[in-house]
Amino acid sequence: MSDPHIPQPPAIMEHAGSRRYRFWAVYAAAFTRTLSYSIYGVALPNYLIYFLHVPPELLGVIISVYATAYIAGPLVALPITRRIGARNGTMLSVAGSILLVGCQLIFLDPVILVVLRGIDGFLLGFFWPNLQMEVSSWQRAIPEKGDGQFFQAYGMSWNTGIILGNIGGMFIVVLGAGNEYLALVIAWLAMMAMIPCCLAMERPGTSITLRGGTYLAVTATRVVTTRVGRAMKAQTTIPTAPVHPLSPATRYLLSFPAAFYFASTLVYAYIKAFYPIIYPLALNEAGIPSFIVYLVTFIHQAVQAIVIAIWTRRSVQLNHRTWIIAMAANIAFFAWLWGSPEPMLLSVAFAVNGVLSGWLYTFTSKIMLEYGAVRNSLKYATYYEFFNGIGFGMAPLIAGAAASFGPAVNFAIMTLLVSGSSVVLFITSARAASRRNADPRESLNAP
Secondary structure, X not given: OOOOOOOOOOOOOXXXXXXXXXXXXXXXXHHHHHHHHHHHHHHHHHHHHHOOOOOHHHHHHHHHHHHHHHHHHHHHHHHHHHHHOHHHHHHHHHHHHXXXXXXXXXXXXXXXXXXXXXXXXXXXXXOHHHHHHHHHHHHHHXXXXXXXXXXXXXXXXHHHHHHHHHHHHHHHHHHOXXXXXXXXXXXXXXXXXXXXXXXXXXXXXXXXXXXXXXXXXXXXXXXXXXXXXXXXXXXXXXXXXXXXXXXXXXXHHHOOXXXXXHHHHXXXXXXXXXXXXXXXXXXXXXXXXXXXXXHHHXXXXXXXXXXXXXXXXXXXXXXXXXXXXXXXXXXXXXXXXXXXXXXXXXXXXXXXXXXXXXXXXXXXXXXXXXXXXXXXXXXXXXXXXXXXXXXXXXXXXXXXXXXXXXXHHHHHHHHHHHHHHHHHHHHHHHHHHHHOOXXXXXXXXXX
């Protein structure tokens, strides 16, 4: 017990307006969204294929409309988010999605599904761009943490959600004796967890400040008290991050025009969305049970998560080289499947594509985040999601229509599409080298 006659140092006190900054809320929102939707995203096509026997061309429309509507979502969401804030925009998306998915479980008519999934996809445009801009703003506000830690945590959050959702969905279907509808219901219930995550997100106007090794959330009008020696000192201003010279890694990434990562994102999303629709169709035709779809999807996502976790901290030069390898490997796999479209080979290609997708995602996302951080703009994340929507929307639509002509047609289309895109991107990549000596902040003129 301390002696009351000996002066004691004052306790560290914080104003009621300051507390630990809730970085975790964004990560948790990403995790819960991908956890629930990864179950739903596999269970829905499985249910439509294995139980309702929906034809491939109609299946393609049902699956693609979600991502196709997402193309317009971020563009419409951008001005609205500027008015209502990222937190409210994200909450709007979450509330709407829960309501719409609940209606989908009741009305499984294909036409109604198209309408409901279209609205849900549109509202998704209020979700991912806001989360990505939050991560970009942290990177800008806390330069000492700008080495990929926030990006890595964000990437691991949504990847972990997908992985656990895939393996969880498989167990649900196996234990439920192949009941895909049970998986749909459980996925909808899991979506409820997004609500508290969004409510915990920081409100507009909340700043980040460092006090004693802890990052605090403080509004611009609040006073934060902190101990300096044995005295209490009041600070009424929030320190802003100084302008630092661009690092070599940032210069390297910004040497690529924004059009490069737009096109690269489009290719990544198209390949990523191709396998989930063509794979269950191939397994159903071969008489293979639907839980295998969850298993191989789990392997794909687990490998991608590991690759993202490792490659996020690797040099941007290595990221660029592995991006090139991924493009070439995808061409090789699709050409091989074109000649031999066997379910076993398709399973291997789908699983290995987890590595390739991780390489493609890491490099293009780093470019996007640097553009957003340097220009302090949400539009780069918005355009990134716009091209994601095009890729994820077009792949199921084209793959579903082409599937009626046989699996070889789809793989021929993919071989030619990825090959042509690779030529254009490789040329753009080579030209980017000439821009690396200039300060990108002086010449950024991308859209």
